Amino acid sequence: MKQLMKVVATTMVMAMAAGVVYAKESKSMKEGEELFKQHCASCHPDGGNIVNPKKTLKGADLKANKVKGEKDIVKLMRHPGPGMQSFDAKAIPDRQAKMIAAYVLKEFK
Numbered sequence: 001m002k003q004l005m006k007v008v009a010t011t012m013v014m015a016m017a018a019g020v021v022y023a024k025e026s027k028s029m030k031e032g033e034e035l036f037k038q039h040c041a042s043c044h045p046d047g048g049n050i051v052n053p054k055k056t057l058k059g060a061d062l063k064a065n066k067v068k069g070e071k072d073i074v075k076l077m078r079h080p081g082p083g084m085q086s087f088d089a090k091a092i093p094d095r096q097a098k099m100i101a102a103y104v105l106k107e108f109k
């Protein structure tokens with residue numbers, strides 16, 4: 001009986017922890033999405049690119065253009081290529097820039 005209680009308690013604690021992690025993750029995804037809509041979607045609607053159609057935010061294009069992860073995306077926000085507006089840390093602080101990058105990588109595969 002004691003053993004069973006232990007198993008039940010452990011399972012509950014683990015489920016709660018997983019719930020917290022999940023809630024945190026989806027909250028920052030949501031924030032990333034909002035920020036993306038606010039700052040990026042005008043030129044990148046649905047992860048496309050209205051200025052340069054060869055440089056969309058879809059996985060295949062990112063790969064072809066050597067944009068490999070969050071860091072590269074944040075770097076591009078700070079120092080973009082021709083036609084893209086630049087966003088310094090005042091416009092989009094690092095923490096938010098990372099959330100946008102995570103959203104881009106997850107949303108537009």
Ligand code: HEC
Binds near residue numbers: 036040044067081101
């Ligand atoms: C004024 C229009 C505009 C806005 C606003 C804009 N971009 Fe861009 N973006 C572009 C253009 C144009 C390029 C291609 C630049 C080049 O030739 O290197 C680009 C390229 C990119 C790339 C590289 C894509 C690839 O396949 O190589 C990423 C990543 C990116 N933008 C992310 C963002 C994010 C994140 C935001 C918002 C914080 C944003 N952009 C806002 C116009 C824009």
